[in-house]
Amino acid sequence: MELNKSDSGLLLPRRQTAVFSSHLSLCLFCFCWALFCTLSSTPNSETKNCCIQSRDHSPTYCPFVFFFCPVSGLQRCLRRGMKLALKPSYGKLLCPAPMAVITSQASTTFCPPVPARLRVRGWPFSFLPGGSPALAVPVRAFSASASASEFPERVGFLGMGIMGTPMAQNLIKAGCDVTVWNRTKSKCDPLTSLGAKFKPSPEEVAASCDVTFAMLADPESAVEVACGKLGAANGMGPGKGYVDVSTVDGATSKLIGERIKATGALFLEAPVSGSKKPAEDGQLIFLTAGDKALYGSVSSLLDIMGKSSFYLGDVGNGAAMKLVVNMIMGSMMASFSEGLLLSEKVGLDPNVLVEVVSHGAISAPMYKLKGPSMVQSQYPTAFPLKHQQKDMRLALGLAESVSQSTPVAAAANELYKVAKSHGLSDEDFSAVIEALKSKQ
Numbered sequence: 001m002e003l004n005k006s007d008s009g010l011l012l013p014r015r016q017t018a019v020f021s022s023h024l025s026l027c028l029f030c031f032c033w034a035l036f037c038t039l040s041s042t043p044n045s046e047t048k049n050c051c052i053q054s055r056d057h058s059p060t061y062c063p064f065v066f067f068f069c070p071v072s073g074l075q076r077c078l079r080r081g082m083k084l085a086l087k088p089s090y091g092k093l094l095c096p097a098p099m100a101v102i103t104s105q106a107s108t109t110f111c112p113p114v115p116a117r118l119r120v121r122g123w124p125f126s127f128l129p130g131g132s133p134a135l136a137v138p139v140r141a142f143s144a145s146a147s148a149s150e151f152p153e154r155v156g157f158l159g160m161g162i163m164g165t166p167m168a169q170n171l172i173k174a175g176c177d178v179t180v181w182n183r184t185k186s187k188c189d190p191l192t193s194l195g196a197k198f199k200p201s202p203e204e205v206a207a208s209c210d211v212t213f214a215m216l217a218d219p220e221s222a223v224e225v226a227c228g229k230l231g232a233a234n235g236m237g238p239g240k241g242y243v244d245v246s247t248v249d250g251a252t253s254k255l256i257g258e259r260i261k262a263t264g265a266l267f268l269e270a271p272v273s274g275s276k277k278p279a280e281d282g283q284l285i286f287l288t289a290g291d292k293a294l295y296g297s298v299s300s301l302l303d304i305m306g307k308s309s310f311y312l313g314d315v316g317n318g319a320a321m322k323l324v325v326n327m328i329m330g331s332m333m334a335s336f337s338e339g340l341l342l343s344e345k346v347g348l349d350p351n352v353l354v355e356v357v358s359h360g361a362i363s364a365p366m367y368k369l370k371g372p373s374m375v376q377s378q379y380p381t382a383f384p385l386k387h388q389q390k391d392m393r394l395a396l397g398l399a400e401s402v403s404q405s406t407p408v409a410a411a412a413n414e415l416y417k418v419a420k421s422h423g424l425s426d427e428d429f430s431a432v433i434e435a436l437k438s439k440q
């Protein structure tokens with residue numbers, strides 16, 4: 001085919017040049033802005049105690065942060081004296097180097113708040129190393145952008161277990177007005193001592209809040225708390241939202257969603273990936289599906305509790321994604337357990353196996369985290385074994401529903417069942433290794 005010179009020979013390079021120059025101008029602008037911010041700001045009484053820090057607390061200067069500071073509305077958070085944690089993912093997107101401690105150079109005089117609708121998530125990052133986050137997921141790139149004025153006014157939290165407690169704590173620490181409930185009331189005490197309100201039933205929590213989160217053990221408890229006699233649905237209505245972050249199957253999630261939506265409220269399923277420590281550190285991954293409007297209005301809250309979130313469409317997709325992820329995780333842990341025991345039986349040091357694995361392609365944070373304690377037969381509970389077995393069971397049901405063969409997961413599930421029968425339900429799921437020991 002004959003090529004049109006003006007189309008292929010000239011215009012394309014020109015376009016590239018234009019893109020390059022616009023990026024260059026933007027970078028130049030960022031630099032000037034950063035310089036201006038640094039020179040013109042004088043920490044005042046409102047800001048001098050505030051800082052933004054990455055998790056590694058390394059005091060590296062990053063000009064991009066100064067550029068995004070006014071855009072992100074960070075000022076309003078700073079004015080309220082909040083200490084904001086800039087998450088690693090945010091840092092990576094903004095800056096090629098690990099970063100950053102930014103003392104509050106950003107003064108209120110040059111950082112006027114910008115309305116939320118003008119805050120575009122994603123586009124500014126496309127020219128930075130690593131490309132646009134939008135390519136991978138709708139990453140909440142402006143994690144630090146949530147100012148208190150954008151939070152839903154009153155937030156309810158139902159279920160103060162291993163996960164619910166730190167999640168609610170992070171909301172309280174971020175300045176949200178939180179009301180809690182738990183079946184065992186005493187577990188609410190650490191939250192109320194941090195400033196949370198308490199209501200004696202899920203219904204009353206939902207009635208007194210704009211949005212209510214639920215973090216419950218399993219499908220049965222999730223349904224009971226949402227749809228039972230004093231369930232949250234009784235307190236829901238138009239203008240409210242219910243976000244179920246428990247790990248349940250799609251059918252359960254749909255049932256709860258329908259009950260909630262029948263009241264005129266919105267529903268979002270948002271199971272989380274990440275265990276006790278990520279929950280404490282606000283580093284969870286939300287797998288959401290359902291009402292997109294609710295996803296939008298709770299995004300600032302998800303930002304506080306997590307490092308990223310995925311919106312997956314219709315209710316059921318979040319649950320399915322979570323079950324697939326946990327099915328893989330459960331099989332990985334069972335296989336790792338076999339490897340540890342085999343290495344020991346043939347005279348190798350299982351600690352060295354953990355080290356070897358950590359250097360190669362099958363390296364996983366989970367092995368590094370749990371391996372050393374498994375070698376010592378210690379299983380401090382982060383993710384209870386009974387919940388892992390529940391997830392295997394639900395994942396196998398999901399596979400069955402679409403006739404997908406999952407023999408590895410089925411075998412792993414049997415091991416978790418054996419471990420449960422040995423009284424290990426409330427131990428960490430890494431205690432599944434004990435099921436292999438007792439077989440020998």
Ligand SMILES: NC(=O)C1=CN([C@@H]2O[C@H](COP(=O)(O)OP(=O)(O)OC[C@H]3O[C@@H](n4cnc5c(N)ncnc54)[C@H](OP(=O)(O)O)[C@@H]3O)[C@@H](O)[C@H]2O)C=CC1
Nearest residue numbers: 159160161162163183184216217221247275276382383387
């Ligand atoms: N732990 C982890 O690492 C992770 C867990 N998950 C999932 O999150 C959910 C919660 O996990 P986690 O916090 O670890 O679990 P916990 O067992 O620590 O907490 C379970 C919560 O559910 C409540 N609950 C149980 N049964 C009922 C019931 N019948 N009626 C009312 N409330 C009930 C418990 O109340 P009470 O205190 O009264 O018993 C408690 O608040 C599970 O679905 C789990 O699979 C997801 C990611 C990670």
Ligand SMILES: O=CC(=O)O
Nearest residue numbers: 272273274275383
């Ligand atoms: O569901 C458990 C997790 O670690 O994720």
